[in-house]
């Protein structure tokens with residue numbers, strides 16, 4: 385069973401049409417055969433009945449003359465004591481019935497009527513040329529107790545191509561209708577496929593993935609509605625990004641002036657505490673700004689070795705005394721936005737170190753894309769939370785405990801960066817280890 389709409393429609397229509405055409409073909413063939421039978425045998429039967437009528441009306445001494453007079457133009461008649469059609473011959477009950485009926489209509493009650501058909505090879509009258517096949521109908525009727533009228537009449541040969549012609553016509557019709565319906569099915573399926581592709585491509589950011597409206601009016605309307613919705617969603621998300629960006633930006637200045645004022649606060653411990661809070665707010669603002677801007681990639685793309693980029697980061701962490709290792713050395717060159725990418729990987733490493741103690745990173749190519757895997761040795765994330773932790777501000781530990789605390793933006797930023805590179809961020813709990821975060825960078829990145 386084909387899966388596509390066009391395939392299913394073509395198959396179903398093809399089967400239904402096939403059955404209908406076969407029935408139609410059988411009916412027409414049957415009718416045609418009856419018709420040709422009537423056309424070929426009708427005149428022969430009529431001639432036979434005419435001779436029988438003439439014979440009955442003629443006086444006894446003229447009977448031979450009547451027989452002789454009628455025995456021409458492909459017919460031969462004779463009166464005999466026995467039927468020219470033997471009882472056990474291959475007889476035509478249909479023709480016999482019609483003969484009896486025709487005789488009765490002419491007022492002749494035949495004791496018995498027999499009919500059979502033979503083929504004979506005869507040379508043309510001129511005596512030269514090839515012998516031809518002739519179809520001969522032998523009719524025989526008992527006119528009185530011991531006299532049979534026998535007639536041999538040449539009848540036209542049936543059209544040998546009748547069935548063939550009819551079959552060809554049926555097949556042609558079948559192909560035309562099937563072709564037309566397949567075309568319609570394809571015309572419906574194509575815009576639907578476009579729609580599915582556009583919906584899959586839909587990232588909610590940047591230029592909306594539009595479908596070219598085509599096909600029938602109702603399909604067109606559905607596609608246009610999809611496009612309109614697409615534009616609205618993109619506009620809404622844009623608006624959200626813009627707003628976040630504006631808020632983040634506008635808060636920066638007051639925060640900076642607050643930091644200056646804090647410098648004059650006494651006692652020293654209080655000042656330090658306030659400074660920390662302001663730092664935290666600044667970091668959070670910075671994160672919000674990155675997240676808001678990530679959809680509108682301002683950073684220039686550069687072709688570079690992703691493994692080298694990760695290696696440099698790992699080195700940084702090691703210098704700070706963290707247990708971070710890189711398990712790959714193969715170069716993986718890709719077009720990336722290095723600053724954003726660094727930030728995303730840092731967020732993943734930070735998480736690994738915050739919720740575990742050691743982090744191991746590997747870089748591997750998967751066809752067109754490159755995957756950066758960050759694995760830690762922590763407790764992982766409960767499966768039912770895996771989806772939610774990617775949302776901004778969502779944290780598994782809701783207490784917002786300062787010790788392990790963050791804003792809950794790290795993973796959202798990492799995901800936004802991945803999507804910016806035409807890729808994805810996926811999380812799963814590695815068996816026997818902690819969380820495994822895979823940052824996949826798409827081929828277009």
Ligand code: ATP
Nearest residue numbers: 735736739764773779780790791792793794795819
């Ligand atoms: P920040 O914005 O400072 O990164 P955060 O680390 O709390 O704050 P995310 O990085 O977005 O925010 O992570 C969201 C939540 O997912 C975390 O609060 C944590 O509960 C959980 N999580 C993230 N990474 C891990 C990990 N490697 N192991 C266990 N839990 C994790």
Ligand code: MG
Nearest residue numbers: 735790794795
């Ligand atoms: Mg984090």
